[in-house]
Amino acid sequence: MRILYIQKDPFVNAGVTALAAYCQEQGHESYLLIENAERDLKAAIRRIDPDVVGFSVTTGLHLWALAVASRVKMWFPNVKTIFGGMHATFYPEMAKGAAVDVVCRGDGEDALVEFLDALEKGEDIRQIKNLWVREPDGTIHRNPMRPLEQNLDRFPFPDRSLYDNYPFVRDQKTEGFVTGRGCPDNCSFCFHVGLKKVMKGLGTYSRRKSVEYVISEIENFVARYPLRRIVFRDDTFVVDYEGYVKPLMVEYRKRIGLPFSCLVRADYMSEESIADLAASGCFAVKMGVESGNEYMRNKIMHKHLSNAEIVEMMRLFRKYGIMVQTSNILGSPGETLDSAWETLEFNAKLKPEHAWCSLIQPYPGTTMQDLVMKEGMLPPGFDPDEFEQSYFMSTPVDVENKREISNLQKLFPLAVRWPVLIPVVREAIKLPPNRAFNALFKAHYAYSIFRINDMEVTDFLRIGLYTRNYFSQTTF
Secondary structure, three states: EEEEEEEEOOOOOOOHHHHHHHHHOOOOOOEEEEHHOOOOOHHHHHHHOOOOOEOOOOOOHHHHHHHHHHHHHOOOOOOEEEEEEEHHOHHHHHOOOOOOEEOOOOHHHHHHHHHHHHHHHHHOOOOOOOEEEOOOOOOOEOOOOOOOOOOOOOOOOHHHHHHHHHHHHOOEEEEEEEOOOOOOOOOOOHHHHHHHHHHHOOOOOOOOHHHHHHHHHHHHHHOOOOOOEEOOOOOOOOOOOHHHOOOOOOHHHOOOOOOEEEEOHHHHHOHHHHHHHHHHHHEEEEEEEEEOHHHHHHHHHOOOOOOHHHHHHHHHHHOOOOOOEEEEEEEOOOOHHHHHHHHHHHHHHHHOOOEEEEEEOOOOOOHHHHHHOOOOOOOOOOHHHHHHOOOOOOOOOOOOOOOHHHHHHHHHHHHOOOOHHHHHHHHOOOOOOOOOHHHHHHHHHHHHHHHOOOOOOOHHHHHHOOOOOOHHOOOO
């Protein structure tokens, strides 16, 4: 069988590369199209002639995927469409739509291969675990979840050759890798809390590939696609530092040696582990601050971190020459303009290389959604299909001083970088929301990508050139 994955973003999708590799190992052909890079999507699909078209979607991006799937079904009525990813897992009711034939919940490798095998053999697809299957009359078969695969080494290395037809992706000098699946933390705004509920009783949720698998995967990729830097994209890379990350760093120094960045939590770090990261080539980290107000961070967002811990970790990262990007969220339940200012001023005190700031989004499956709904802070009749793609530009949550908080979020990174502007920003946020604030935010966001070396300027420009001005169209 021939499966085609269609995506919007001009970047490597780790989930898709993992699925494609396993499907190909099991005898099915995999292809990929980036919609923004195709001048004639219909003609590109016709050339591939797929049996199945797949979409991996997050909340917000699912609106784009549904629109594209509708066109695919109109052009090629016999093609099956399958949706997976976070939104499909939490909101499988999207199977009610005419553009969706199948929804896959949770890990997709075995479910997708069983689905393709059944189609190829003309067998029944309605009873495959993890899948919700819609029949032509609208009947939906809601199948249970299968046990979580505990041995991630069973799967082949992700197949990034899917992107070889797109040189602006293939030739980027920074590549992301993940060492496992799941997260032990329970942050209220994060999808992991909901996934743990969905997958309760199906096995250990947080799982990791072996050190040898990870190092071999990186070696295999670097041999084919020369890199300058690596990003470990695990939600909290430093979990179990002594038992897992430290042995990984030993092999990484011996066999890879490229500069890398990763995501960390302040309470998982020590001076010894930070020194080890620096000695292994870590040049930048992303660290969650979320709020400068400890009540907001700990009681509302469930981070359980003190300001003192964060300040101390910032001191140590600076001592060992590691750049830091902080992550922050404004507009959560209980947020006031004063607490939002606390977050900005705390970041200004920390002096990170970049202060990332978003507006709260009560996504399906999160504890934050439960809290927002309990407090009646969403518009009447709100449903998941009303989420926009961006958590930077707007939020549906109704908080006091919402306009000022939204404006502050746009000017946040600018004021953190140049605190002398804080008095000006205090006055500016009283203005109506406007394009100038949005433009300033996007410009500083782009600058941060280069500043912490997530992407080179040339790669950034090539993406814009070859994807019909993706960066001018997107809301990040």
